[in-house]
Amino acid sequence: MPELTYLGHDAFLLVEGSHRLIFDPFLSGNPLATVKADDIKVDYVLITHGHGDHSADGIAIAKNNDAVIIAPYELAVYCGNMGCRVHPMHIGGAHDFDFGRIKLTIAHHGSGADLGGKALAYMGNPCGFLVTLGGKTIYHAGDTGLFYDMKLIGEMNCIDVALLPIGDNFTMGIDDAVKAVEFLDPVLALPMHYNTFDVIRSDPAEFVRRVQAAGKHAQVLDIGTALRF
């Protein structure tokens, strides 16, 4: 039975048996985070795109754990050049790992990394992740706007848990995230990417109410708490 722990923003720890994965580690710079990057124990680090609020602790966590970074090709190559073990993938591609299967989805967003130059460094396209392990499928949407292909993703996958941004401004807000739940039709939707910064203030309880009013299921997972599914 997989266990998903919310670490704040878009960071989640996913544990199934002896397998440990982290999504989008952003801990050292997140005032709401309750765990330190140094304390994370994982085998794999999944990074949706190069923005600091998704990738900031990825290289350090990967090196600390001799873990493999799974990311879109351009971002993975960069992490590899920084001395990390990497498994590059790209949108539409799936691969079987020792823990289960990962498929990359589209995400409508950017993926530049601020490496200190005047312009951001190109890190390719952002992605979402479909992760299947222990007989369950988790969809981490990454940072994205609403897109109609979510309906296709929902038709082609039995999604147990969908992790969806609701913070608006950079990603879907609540209106579009509720529509995303209708398209994806997951067993359960969890909100993410809200309240970390003022510009993404959003009420996760309103998201849950609206999803339930649409006849679907959602809940708020507090930072530091875990869900077994």
Ligand code: NI
């Ligand atoms: Ni972003």
Ligand code: MN
């Ligand atoms: Mn973001």
